[in-house]
Amino acid sequence: MTRSIASPLRRLLLACSLLALGGVAQAQQVFRVTAIPDESPTELARKAAPLVKYLEGKLGMKVEFTPVTDYAASVEALVNKKVDMAWFGGFTFVQANARSGGKMIPIAQREEDEKFRSVFITGEASIRSLADLKGKDLSFGSQSSTSGHLMPRSFLLQAGLDPEKDFRRVAYSGAHDATIAAVASGKVQAGALNISVWEKFVADKKVDTTKVRVFFTTPPYYDYNWTVHADMPVPLREKLSQALLSLSRDSAEGKEILELQRATRFIPSKADNYKGIEAAARSAGLL
Structure with a gap:
């Protein structure tokens, strides 16, 4: 008799626990994106809106654009994992990479950023x-x-x-x-x-x-990129990278996003691209 009552009770408690854990997990499934504030806040928000919507569909989770007050705040936000991805300039990437001990991974850049x-x-x-x-x-x-x-x-x-x-x-x-x-x-x-x-x-x-x-x-140099923290799970990083690299002007959605980002398309990036900027920063006494 006791066993027959306890068994359903245990199942109920287990189900409640799983629901609670699921709720916590769901609550944590927010992917946060930021960008250096190199333009007005309204322009940055306008540029981010369709990209946020697109990434929600590709990642299967809520995506939020998190504005920051200045360039240094964007660096600290990603280094301290307050956001999941940041749009950096070449110098901010170099600063973040130095600040994090080499834990920044640039996953994509605009084709234009090869010769900015x-x-x-x-x-x-x-x-x-x-x-x-x-x-x-x-x-x-x-x-x-x-x-x-x-x-x-x-x-x-x-x-x-x-x-x-x-x-x-x-x-x-x-x-x-x-x-x-x-x-x-x-x-x-x-x-x-x-x-x-x-x-x-x-x-x-x-x-x-x-x-x-x-x-x-000026002569050309490498510049902007989308960067993530090296601690991001590899499957998520790969899914994110693929989402950015697959954007195409052949679709209405892709055309809108790429035009707002002032990009022909996104291409893979790598930390070595920014060695020249790092050297320039050290030479100018800025790093």
Whole structure:
């Protein structure tokens, strides 16, 4: 009699326990994505929305975009596993990899990121070359930006210009769109930024190119990538990588995502791609 009562009771307790554990597991099945804040928060959210929806379908779990306040916060978020994947610039990847002891894995980059460039822009007729920047005010983007600071600074140094000695003032706008605004408003005579943001502003007619123009485009370098922590389970990492690499402009969904990401397509990436950026950062005393 006791046995017949206890057996169903045990089964009930076991079922409740499994349901509870299942609820916890389900609650934890949130995949968090972040990105360096190189553009305005509204633009970053707009770019992330269709990608988040796409990844939810591919990963079979809830995906959330988690904005961060600055570049350093994106590094700390992935290093400390507060997020699962981050959109880094080349320099932020190098910083995160150093900060984590080599535990960052870049899984995908845009085809465009194999030969990325920065542009220097101005509204001053007298500025025609990098040498003409002497004694002028120049704005970079964020101090941790690859295309808005590190690589432009590296090419300035190669041209024999030391921003701290040769310019009247060096400013940091915080983001590429803010650099354009600073130059357009006359707050600074010149600025350095990501070429794809500049081209987007030109295409969307958000900048008057009769007043603000590019006067120098840098040589190419590797830049942005999607990065995950090495502790991510391999099956999840492979599923995620495949989801990104299979995006195609042949489908309406893929076309929308890739256009918002300003990408032809995503291709595999690797840590060795960013050795040049690491060397530039060390040479400039930024790492």
